[in-house]
Amino acid sequence: MPGSDVLDPTALLRAAGLKVTRGRVAALVALGEHSHSSAEQLHTHIAAGGVPMTLQAVYLSLQVLTEHGVLRRIEPAGSAARYELRVGDNHHHLVCTGCSRVVDVDCMVGEAPCLLPADAHGFSVQETELTFWGVCPDCAAQAATTREEGAA
């Protein structure tokens, strides 16, 4: 079924004017399968896929891809930077305070920027970063189990 592939790494790289290399392709594929992963997580996934690649090479690829707008980099407080392929769509993130899992949250108000401060203090606001912190279902279940065990 041609065209059913969600991601064409080669096309993405060519469109960005970047060389098509094994490492970059591997990084893009890994990100397509594991969005919001850290550099180390991606390195692990890439290695598991059979592509030999240094962690530093992963960092380099992610840096270049981010600089060229192919990737988006987010830095939730208290955890390593995460990367994703969704760029330029003004979506937001929900971060679990237990396991640092990150999931996408669409903007609830409309187009970008979906929110502006009441008083900008003379700043020219270019980006509205909205991060929700909470506990994901898995962590909530785990906490419930732990409480039961403690009470028993």
Place this chain on the structure above:
Amino acid sequence: MPGSDVLDPTALLRAAGLKVTRGRVAALVALGEHSHSSAEQLHTHIAAGGVPMTLQAVYLSLQVLTEHGVLRRIEPAGSAARYELRVGDNHHHLVCTGCSRVVDVDCMVGEAPCLLPADAHGFSVQETELTFWGVCPDCAAQAATTREEGAA
């Protein structure tokens, strides 16, 4: 004029059940005068105020004060953690992409949490963190000057 003091470090510490020490008082006073400062900036301010205190001691004090809810700690992406005395009022921050300066932004919708995601994905949302990124007046002026010089 008794009572005109904006901050009583000793009372704050006692209320939190913490020992009143020179270092903690110095940290609170410095924060009162320089909100949203980093640990190193606070250390510099404290030293300038004539109080001998190690950078590590500043980190320890900030950690304890944050754990006890006396301080709030924020971690803007790409810069060191900042601290402030405004706790529990659900206000937000405006960060300059040029100099990392941080200023307060009051919530524009109402009480906490002033915003909730359209789809919480099963998470129990506990905190809504909203960060605006932009360029502050000083940096904008500086950029304008630089451009003029470049054009001249």
Place this chain on the structure above:
DNA sequence: GGAATTTCTTGAATCGATCAAGTCTCCACG
């Protein structure tokens, strides 16, 4: 004022990320 508790100092270590120099790969051109 003195003992017990905690905080502070000194120094090392950690984590995530970046830098630097040399080697290897991609790809445009012959």
Place this chain on the structure above:
DNA sequence: CGTGGAGACTTGATCGATTCAAGAAATTCC
């Protein structure tokens, strides 16, 4: 095809922010 040169990748060092650990000093409560 075959090759040359820009630019990726590897290896190893380095960095900044923060934390950890053990002993010395300070604070609190009697």
